[in-house]
Amino acid sequence: MLQHYDITALFITLRLAATTTLILLVVGTPIAWWLANTRSRLRSPIEAIIALPLVLPPTVLGFYLLLAFSPDSPLGGAVASLGLPSLAFSFTGLVLGSVIYSMPFVVQPLQNSFVSLGKRPLEVAATLGASIFDRFISVVLPLSKMGYLTAAVLGFAHTLGEFGVVLMIGGNIPGETQVLSIAIYDHVEALEYSQAHWLAGGLLISSFLVLLMIYGMNRRIHLMKTS
Numbered sequence: 001m002l003q004h005y006d007i008t009a010l011f012i013t014l015r016l017a018a019t020t021t022l023i024l025l026v027v028g029t030p031i032a033w034w035l036a037n038t039r040s041r042l043r044s045p046i047e048a049i050i051a052l053p054l055v056l057p058p059t060v061l062g063f064y065l066l067l068a069f070s071p072d073s074p075l076g077g078a079v080a081s082l083g084l085p086s087l088a089f090s091f092t093g094l095v096l097g098s099v100i101y102s103m104p105f106v107v108q109p110l111q112n113s114f115v116s117l118g119k120r121p122l123e124v125a126a127t128l129g130a131s132i133f134d135r136f137i138s139v140v141l142p143l144s145k146m147g148y149l150t151a152a153v154l155g156f157a158h159t160l161g162e163f164g165v166v167l168m169i170g171g172n173i174p175g176e177t178q179v180l181s182i183a184i185y186d187h188v189e190a191l192e193y194s195q196a197h198w199l200a201g202g203l204l205i206s207s208f209l210v211l212l213m214i215y216g217m218n219r220r221i222h223l224m225k226t227s
Contacts, residue, residue: 003195005174005175005178005183006180006183006195006198006199008174008175008178009174009178009179009180009182009183009199010180012091012175012176012177012178012179013159013160013179013180013181014160015091016091016094016095016098016159016166016179017098017155017156017157017159017160018156019095020095020098020099020102020155020156020159021102021106021152021155021156021159023095023099024099024102024103024106024107024151024155025106025148025151025152025155027099028103028106028107028110028151029110031046031050031107032107032108032110032111032113032114033110033114033136033140035047035107035111036111036114036115037114050103050104050107050108051104051108052104053100053101053102053103053104054104057164058101058162058163058164058165058168059164059165059167059168061097061100061101061164061165062097062164062165062166062167062168062169063168065093065096065097065165065168065169066088066168066169069086069087069088069093069096069169070088071086075087076088087169088169089169089170089171089173089177090170090176090177091170091176091177093169093170094166094169094170094177097165097166097169097170098159098162098165098166101158101159101162101165102155102158102159102162105151105154105155105158106151106152106154106155107151109147109150109151109154110144110147110148110151112147113144113146113147113148113150113151114140114144114147116147117140117143117144121139121140121143122135122139122140125138125139146217149217150214150217150218153210153213153214154210154214156210157206157207157210160180160203160206160207161181161203161207162179162181163181163182163185166179166181166182167182172186180199180202180203181203183199184196184199184200184203187199
């Protein structure tokens with residue numbers, strides 16, 4: 001059965017995933033829109049930077065983020081000078097690291113959704129006198145709702161399974177930075193396989209259901225387009 005600190009780790013993980021996903025949807029929307037429409041030479045380098053977490057070992061990303069959050073770094077020093085708590089080994093630091101680590105899982109589905117729209121719907125809205133903002137709210141968002149749903153689900157699910165990044169940035173502080181993946185590791189290290197099964201099995205089932213839902217939605221959309 002789940003122990004008290006396992007339940008606490010569950011709530012911390014859900015809070016982290018929800019916060020990260022919300023931030024990424026807000027921040028990722030203008031980034032994805034720009035990438036989908038720009039012809040700038042900077043597009044490819046920026047796409048590569050955003051996609052880095054897909055191929056970079058999480059511990060490498062977590063290590064450099066930990067250095068960036070340290071009081072000796074420009075970012076950490078600026079935070080300290082403002083009298084704010086250190087980003088390292090804190091929930092805020094976990095959120096910042098998770099936003100960077102899960103960014104491609106939100107930006108790329110949004111970018112693909114924006115590209116698939118084409119320019120025709122926006123051109124029609126423009127001829128009716130709609131402003132750029134009105135076009136985005138009234139045309140782009142409704143037509144991209146499946147892209148947003150996919151981005152939200154993938155971003156949330158990916159954050160749930162983080163280990164290397166959160167361990168490097170937040171350590172293993174029960175009740176503050178200990179998430180489910182770290183709690184599983186602790187149980188295995190202590191040979192508490194029964195507790196590890198409960199947590200790992202829950203993540204396994206939830207991950208499968210997430211993928212099943214995404215593939216089901218994509219299949220339904222494909223059938224609607226071909227019918």
